[in-house]
Amino acid sequence: MLILALDTAAPxxxxxxxxxxxxxAAVSHAGAMSHGxxxxxxxxxxxxxxxxxxxxxxxxxxxxxxxxxxxxxxxxVTARTLAVSLRARLHGVCSLDVVAAQAVSDGVVDExxxxxxxxxxxxxYWAEYTxxxxxxxxxxxxxxxxxxxxxxGTMPVLGRGADLYAxxxxxxxxxxxxxxxxxxxxxxxxxxxxxxxxxxxxxxPDATPAAQRxxxxx
Amino acid sequence: MSNAAPLVLGIESSCDETGVGIVRGTxxxxxxxxxxxxxxxxxxxxxxxxxSRAHLEAFVPMLxxxxxDAGVSVADVDAIAVTSGPGLTGALLVGIAAAxxxxxxxxxPLYGINHLVAHVCVDRLEHGELPEPTAALLVSGGHTNLLLxxxxxxxxxxxxxxxxxxxxxxxxxVARLLGLPYPGGPQIDRAARDxxxxxxxxxxxxxxxxxxxxHRYDFSFSxxxxxxxxxxxxEERMGREISVPDVAASFQDAVCxxxxxxxxxxxxxxxxxxxxxxxxxAANQRLRHFVLERASEAGIEVRIPPPVLCTxxxxxxxxxxxxxxxxxxxxxxxxLPADSSMPVTQIVx
Numbered sequence: 001m002l003i004l005a006l007d008t009a010a011p012x013x014x015x016x017x018x019x020x021x022x023x024x025a026a027v028s029h030a031g032a033m034s035h036g037x038x039x040x041x042x043x044x045x046x047x048x049x050x051x052x053x054x055x056x057x058x059x060x061x062x063x064x065x066x067x068x069x070x071x072x073x074x075x076x077v078t079a080r081t082l083a084v085s086l087r088a089r090l091h092g093v094c095s096l097d098v099v100a101a102q103a104v105s106d107g108v109v110d111e112x113x114x115x116x117x118x119x120x121x122x123x124x125y126w127a128e129y130t131x132x133x134x135x136x137x138x139x140x141x142x143x144x145x146x147x148x149x150x151x152x153g154t155m156p157v158l159g160r161g162a163d164l165y166a167x168x169x170x171x172x173x174x175x176x177x178x179x180x181x182x183x184x185x186x187x188x189x190x191x192x193x194x195x196x197x198x199x200x201x202x203x204x205p206d207a208t209p210a211a212q213r214x215x216x217x218x
Numbered sequence: 219m220s221n222a223a224p225l226v227l228g229i230e231s232s233c234d235e236t237g238v239g240i241v242r243g244t245x246x247x248x249x250x251x252x253x254x255x256x257x258x259x260x261x262x263x264x265x266x267x268x269x270s271r272a273h274l275e276a277f278v279p280m281l282x283x284x285x286x287d288a289g290v291s292v293a294d295v296d297a298i299a300v301t302s303g304p305g306l307t308g309a310l311l312v313g314i315a316a317a318x319x320x321x322x323x324x325x326x327p328l329y330g331i332n333h334l335v336a337h338v339c340v341d342r343l344e345h346g347e348l349p350e351p352t353a354a355l356l357v358s359g360g361h362t363n364l365l366l367x368x369x370x371x372x373x374x375x376x377x378x379x380x381x382x383x384x385x386x387x388x389x390x391x392v393a394r395l396l397g398l399p400y401p402g403g404p405q406i407d408r409a410a411r412d413x414x415x416x417x418x419x420x421x422x423x424x425x426x427x428x429x430x431x432x433h434r435y436d437f438s439f440s441x442x443x444x445x446x447x448x449x450x451x452x453e454e455r456m457g458r459e460i461s462v463p464d465v466a467a468s469f470q471d472a473v474c475x476x477x478x479x480x481x482x483x484x485x486x487x488x489x490x491x492x493x494x495x496x497x498x499x500a501a502n503q504r505l506r507h508f509v510l511e512r513a514s515e516a517g518i519e520v521r522i523p524p525p526v527l528c529t530x531x532x533x534x535x536x537x538x539x540x541x542x543x544x545x546x547x548x549x550x551x552x553x554l555p556a557d558s559s560m561p562v563t564q565i566v567x
Contacts, residue, residue: 034555036311036314036315036555036556037553039315039318040315040319040321040322040553040554041552043322044552054325069267070270070307070311073270073315074312074315075315077273077274077277077312077315078315078316078319079319080277080278081277081278081315081316081319081320081323082319082322082323085320086323201271205265205267205268206267207261207265207267207268208261209260209261209262210260210394
């Protein structure tokens with residue numbers, strides 16, 4: 001088993017290679033954006049570091065968001081194209097699940113919790129998890145104040161969104177972004193909830209249908 | 219070592235077409251294109267985010283279709299080429315990321331190429347090697363460029379371009395003024411057939427004596443669009459019914475008159491005996507008529523690729539990629555970025 005994991009749902013570009021029992025190599029460019037430029041070289045780098053041949057990849061897994069659209073698409077089209085080209089299995093996983101899994105394995109939570117990431121425009125992407133890291137319901141997007149109102153005041157919130165809006169949310173320290181090494185481990189262990197590789201945009205494109213006609217003069 | 223007819227897979231995603239083409243030298247093997255144009259109709263123009271979402275869904279199906287149509291696997295190609303600019307950044311990035319994934323999966327060289335130069339190079343698939351120098355007029359919803367091509371792999375100059383709206387954009391805007399649906403080009407072309415092109419004297423942008431000094435090969439269509447709007451509003455105020463065919467025909471002639479006159483002028487000024495027409499507006503009947511007539515008077519050969527190769531497609535990207543590989547041009551690096559305003563002088567990124 002040779003698993004390549006990618007996540008581009010956060011500002012970070014995260015790539016890891018896993019052989020089914022351990023992470024062989026991982027590269028993460030934290031907060032760098034520029035997924036389009038960083039991802040390809042990062043894939044080549046993890047393969048080279050591990051001394052692995054791309055043709056031996058059996059599985060490709062990708063975080064499908066939610067996250068900023070442009071970066072998300074870079075990761076997903078890369079994963080789909082690699083999988084179809086190398087005849088590898090393809091696994092799509094909610095990126096918030098990856099943060100949740102890491103929080104549980106790091107032992108930073110021992111009760112039900114929320115993962116919140118940065119959705120820009122003063123909003124967060126979020127989902128609720130059981131103490132063991134299983135997602136409750138679907139991921140959603142909300143203003144931090146609205147999210148805080150919905151949640152029991154004691155429920156811990158972690159992730160980059162919690163770090164950003166610690167003034168409103170009940171922030172606890174924990175992993176900020178999805179880590180591809182964790183994603184790879186989830187797929188290796190068979191614990192990932194697979195949801196296909198349709199991106200979780202959670203927002204419609206910003207566009208309004210055309211007005212009938214624009215006037216040239218006032 | 220040299221390969222006269224390299225086999226190249228080309229990817230295009232700079233606007234609203236997702237294209238994957240396969241070319242061997244000047245031979246077209248596959249040209250799979252998916253368009254999201256229908257999804258943009260209700261917005262009256264291309265919405266970048268809508269286009270980018272469509273690229274993500276269309277890419278793998280187009281990749282598989284192109285390989286099936288050509289009877290060729292990506293494993294067999296000499297290189298992967300992809301449009302790296304100019305175009306919509308988010309849209310370009312889908313094609314670029316996919317191209318990189320193919321380059322990694324099959325261990326192939328990657329060429330990030332210029333979309334505008336590809337529009338010229340695609341003519342090789344229809345009419346064979348490009349004579350040098352060749353002038354090119356590229357007109358679409360996103361571009362209006364007049365190029366001089368000394369060598370399609372190494373030397374392309376921008377002679378002129380629009381200083382405001384692209385010609386195709388002007389067609390879309392005027393169509394909307396006349397109550398015709400998007401995209402406006404074919405609608406105006408059709409409506410104009412029953413109209414009198416001399417009915418209304420619309421302005422010819424940047425053709426006055428002074429403009430011909432400063433903007434000899436540049437175009438402007440924004441003033442023309444406003445003139446059409448003022449005409450329509452004036453007629454309405456007067457309580458007169460607008461003749462859509464007459465307005466369409468008069469507007470269309472104003473656009474095509476300037477495009478063809480400046481293009482032929484540029485050919486004569488630069489000693490270009492050949493002219494390639496490209497972009498979606500190259501399908502416009504009136505533009506073809508004007509260009510063919512004026513070029514023929516000036517002794518210039520006009521080369522117009524078939525419509526499917528004039529609009530955005532992956533085969534044009536593959537055609538340029540193949541020319542570059544044949545010339546031994548070095549490939550791009552794997553950190554190739556999208557360049558929304560890639561200059562035409564940069565043929566490979």
